[in-house]
Amino acid sequence: MAGIKITWLGHSAFLLEAEKRLLIDPFISGNPMAPCTPEELNPDVLVITHGHQDHLGDAIEIGKRTGCRIISIHEVANYIKSKGVFAEGMNKGGTMNVEGIKLTMTNALHSSSIDASGFSFDGGSPAGFIIQINGRTIYHAGDTGVFGDMQLIGELYEPEIALLPIGGHFTMGIKEAVKAVELIRPKIAIPMHYNTFDVISQDPLEFQQSVESKTSTKVIIMKPGESIEL
Template sequence: MKLKYIEHACFRLILNDKVIYFDPYKIPKDSEKADIVLASHDHYDHLDKQALKSIAKDSTIMVLPKTCSLDFKNIKKLSVGEMIEIEKLNISAVAAYNPNKRFHPKSNQWLGYIVSDKKINIYHAGDTDLIPEMKDLKNIDIALIPVGDTYTMGFNEAADALNTFNPKNAIPMHHWGKNLNEFKKICERKGVQSNIIILKEGE
């Protein structure tokens, strides 16, 4: 398994020799072509069409919420609670929303994703606040969580989220350049048991 933080909420995951991108955005043009692309929603900073074009090949499968649309050859659409198997990987759709912010309401039915090869479970939270559905997340090995406090959790809320579902490892994203060492300190103060891994963009 290899994981690279590209920018904002965009990651490249290589799992079982398959190349998977989460929330494509500003991907370098010489990047590996994608087998699977997962978009949490269709805002430009999570579904950058130029970035998608640079990594797409004829067989690339695009996974989207059912409420989103895109002109793309191979599309799979999911709703919260659904799971599909692609390239021997299980992809589960989970809730992602802001309870009290108008830009990411629950009614949009946008998504986070869990990708699993039955040995490791990787959770990309999408744009979300701390929501009740997080208590149902189990056995997460790596959680990619937003912490920037702009239509997502801030540092304190993200730490509370980690205490809700206790992933083994957590990587903050969607942070808008904020000091992630401060986030790590807040996690320590709140007794977060997860290993907090801070990646720079491009790592």
């Protein structure tokens, strides 16, 4: 199976590198965990799970500078286009082939408004993504609570790797994320969306110990800026 490099940029931001570079939820400016600046990121494809600032992040600036293809739910794409940057909208259940990367949008249990310049814009609905890249299948759950159809996501797409929020308060916490692993049954789970701020403080070792005692899934705890190659 072909290889892929996965780099965690803190919070829910990841860079996936194979033949093409895919950037997810580029919250870099204002992210105390970010190991780089937005100017250091040069993706071919940029994916946004929903419109909250800690996920939309620097997407408009990166898109304007690099001309990368930006993919998001329809309403977020419309907002980005209103800022003079081209974006392509899709919706849940849909699949797009973008620069040889297959993207399928899934459900997520969350909210999704865009707050900018004192105004609130319709951010559509929050989402996750199944990403098929270089022979690997990765599930980025976005911001979400646990939901029963995660089992269906696991059955339909059989993701090898699941990127799952564990921070609690705004997303599922450790207990719920462990249940998500049981439903999805990936080979590898990587926790995200925790310890960026005090309100989402969690111990990833607790998540790792619980998952690995209950399932055959391996948990990889990453540090911001750290990469793994699979």
